[in-house]
Amino acid sequence: MRDYQAYLIDLDGTMYKGKSPIPEAANFIEELKKRQIPFRFVTNNSSRTPEVTVGKLKKFDIDAEVHQVMTASLATARYLKEQQNHVRAFVIGEVGLTQALENEGIEIVEDDPDYVVVGIDRNNSYRKLRDACVLVQNGAGFVATNPDIKVPTEKGLVPGNGAFIQLIENVTGKRPEVVGKPTGLMLQVALEELGVEAKDAIMVGDNYLTDIKAGINAGMDTLHVQTGVTTKDELAGYGTQPTYTVETLSEWFH
Amino acid sequence: MRDYQAYLIDLDGTMYKGKSPIPEAANFIEELKKRQIPFRFVTNNSSRTPEVTVGKLKKFDIDAEVHQVMTASLATARYLKEQQNHVRAFVIGEVGLTQALENEGIEIVEDDPDYVVVGIDRNNSYRKLRDACVLVQNGAGFVATNPDIKVPTEKGLVPGNGAFIQLIENVTGKRPEVVGKPTGLMLQVALEELGVEAKDAIMVGDNYLTDIKAGINAGMDTLHVQTGVTTKDELAGYGTQPTYTVETLSEWFH
Numbered sequence: 001m002r003d004y005q006a007y008l009i010d011l012d013g014t015m016y017k018g019k020s021p022i023p024e025a026a027n028f029i030e031e032l033k034k035r036q037i038p039f040r041f042v043t044n045n046s047s048r049t050p051e052v053t054v055g056k057l058k059k060f061d062i063d064a065e066v067h068q069v070m071t072a073s074l075a076t077a078r079y080l081k082e083q084q085n086h087v088r089a090f091v092i093g094e095v096g097l098t099q100a101l102e103n104e105g106i107e108i109v110e111d112d113p114d115y116v117v118v119g120i121d122r123n124n125s126y127r128k129l130r131d132a133c134v135l136v137q138n139g140a141g142f143v144a145t146n147p148d149i150k151v152p153t154e155k156g157l158v159p160g161n162g163a164f165i166q167l168i169e170n171v172t173g174k175r176p177e178v179v180g181k182p183t184g185l186m187l188q189v190a191l192e193e194l195g196v197e198a199k200d201a202i203m204v205g206d207n208y209l210t211d212i213k214a215g216i217n218a219g220m221d222t223l224h225v226q227t228g229v230t231t232k233d234e235l236a237g238y239g240t241q242p243t244y245t246v247e248t249l250s251e252w253f254h
Numbered sequence: 255m256r257d258y259q260a261y262l263i264d265l266d267g268t269m270y271k272g273k274s275p276i277p278e279a280a281n282f283i284e285e286l287k288k289r290q291i292p293f294r295f296v297t298n299n300s301s302r303t304p305e306v307t308v309g310k311l312k313k314f315d316i317d318a319e320v321h322q323v324m325t326a327s328l329a330t331a332r333y334l335k336e337q338q339n340h341v342r343a344f345v346i347g348e349v350g351l352t353q354a355l356e357n358e359g360i361e362i363v364e365d366d367p368d369y370v371v372v373g374i375d376r377n378n379s380y381r382k383l384r385d386a387c388v389l390v391q392n393g394a395g396f397v398a399t400n401p402d403i404k405v406p407t408e409k410g411l412v413p414g415n416g417a418f419i420q421l422i423e424n425v426t427g428k429r430p431e432v433v434g435k436p437t438g439l440m441l442q443v444a445l446e447e448l449g450v451e452a453k454d455a456i457m458v459g460d461n462y463l464t465d466i467k468a469g470i471n472a473g474m475d476t477l478h479v480q481t482g483v484t485t486k487d488e489l490a491g492y493g494t495q496p497t498y499t500v501e502t503l504s505e506w507f508h
Contacts, residue, residue: 126378130412137410150425156391158384159425166424167417171404 001244001252004221006196007032007039008070008187010205011053013228014249015041021060022227028249029062035253039068040190042203044180044210046073046119046145046161047094072145072180073097073119075189077104079179080115080143088112090135092128092164093119097145118168118176119145120161129164133171142168146180148210181210184218191218202243208235212242225249255498255506258475260450261286261293262324262441264459265307267482268503269295275314276481282503283316289507293322294444296457298434298464300327300373300399300415301348326399326434327351327373329443331358333433334369334397342366344389346382346418347373351399372422372430373399374415383418387425396422400434402464435464438472445472456497462489466496479503 009015015025032039041064043053050069057064073093077100080087087106090113091098097119101108116132136142148160165176179185191201198219205211206228215222222242226232227249235245246252263269269279286293295318297307304323311318327347331354334341341360344367345352351373355362370386390396402414419430433439445455452473459465460482469476476496480486481503489499500506 122380124380126376126413133412134410156388157425158387159380159421163421163424167413167421170417170420171411171413 002221004037004200004202006191006194006201007037008042008190008201008203008215008220009039010181010203010207010211011041011043011045011057013206014204014211014225015057015062016060017228022248024227024248024250026061028252029064031253038194038196040070040194041068042070042181042186042190042214044072044146044148044186045096046071046076046180047096047122049096049099050074052096070186070190070193071096071100072186073100075186076117076119076143076145076179077101077106078189078192079177079185080104080106080117083141084114087114089115089117090132090140091117091119092121092124092132093117093145094121094123113140115141115143116168117143117145118161118165120164124164129167132168136168136172136174142172142174142176144176144178144180147178147182148180182213182217184214184216184220187214187218187220191220204249206230208238208242215242216240223252256475258291258454258456260445260448260455261291262296262444262455262457262469262474263293264457264461264465264482265295265297265299265311267460268458268465268479269311269316270314271482276502278481278502278504280315282506283318285507292448292450294324294448295322296324296435296440296444296468298326298400298402298440299350300325300330300434301350301376303350303353304328306350324440324444324447325350325354326440327354329440330371330373330397330399330433331355331360332443332446333431333439334358334360334371337395338368341368343369343371344386344394345371345373346375346378346386347371347399348375348377367394369395369397370422371397371399372415372419374405374418378418383421386422390422390426390428396426396428396430398430398432398434401432401436402434436467436471438468438470441468441472441474445474458503460484462492462496469496470494477506 147162149162150157151160202221203215204223208230224242224245401416403416404411405414457469458477462484478496478499
């Protein structure tokens, strides 16, 4: 195991599992702090603000600071700001997204936007989707916080942001720029913020198809942990393997 | 040209083109009446009631009666009624669909439905789509009025019912029973109502991929008219050809 200069860390399946704690997670974070290794939590969730995520982690005895949480919404806002000086955005999304955009000085508009930005929106409507489709056809850029098609809940699978992205794609024929995992874009934004190069950092997560793929796409080493979605057996069936895989995070710092 | 016992006739592209008349259409309908040949207009539109369609046709000097309009919504209601004695349906749709279902004695419910029925709904919302996904996962049948993914408007392409059907399919992994064109189901319902067998009837329409395919799927002869979507050149590129193709409907009765 190399001495990495920064860790990017997934949440669900890695730090906790739904509403249940993963006992080894809190120690792992404490160890990073003790060794003074910078880290960021990286999450595809675009509706929650970093403040809410910090509160959620606290329930699992994990102490995080707001600036240590990188959401797909924050990364989207940073990404847009890098594209041009003043950005006008038509937005489908909740407070986690609108707040992130406003904090970066992005103007939220109904008409004539530079970009149509789409995150999960539990108040989504026919009208919003129709307007997004028309604006994308008229030439606005099309940016998606994250591509997750379905989200597990107690009641069953419910539509995730990717389901609505796919709908807009099906109607317009245009493909979005996707910021969240499994692309490497959100991870690159987090590494820029940390001032660490991809080759010197490691991505930690349980889900091969999102976390590990994103790490690989960002040019990072990757640590797969078997406490979540992808089992050790499933992992073996995938192409490019993660740099490491562990049963729990307690195996890591020894 | 054979003496067909019934005609099923598409609307847009065949009887009118958007807001413009197709001059040969009114004469074609008059000729059917003069010859006392029964006919039905068959439309994938699930939001308009037959009454509204009759009013629209009148603007183009085409006199139709309400019972001569078969919509995907009416056909869906008949189809459901044939499945079982008392049907409870969770419905995404507008008045054209809810009225058709209620007229057939189908109970519209929020919980514990036998079927999830999906037609275009300009008041569609995240909540409705989420509930539909959960109910389909819990075992409710999944029925779609029509599969049109995009609909042309003056402002551009907007999402059609098929875009939402696809979303529910992507989340649940379940495929719907589709009533509207290009399946033959709506045409079969219209023919049952007329008491005419498929082999003795002809389907008339401009769009190969919806009208002509539906006719073929229903086991009918087909008449393609070159006043709408599919040109003569495009038509030649498709597999199974229509029984006939004409430049305009004025060529037909001679």
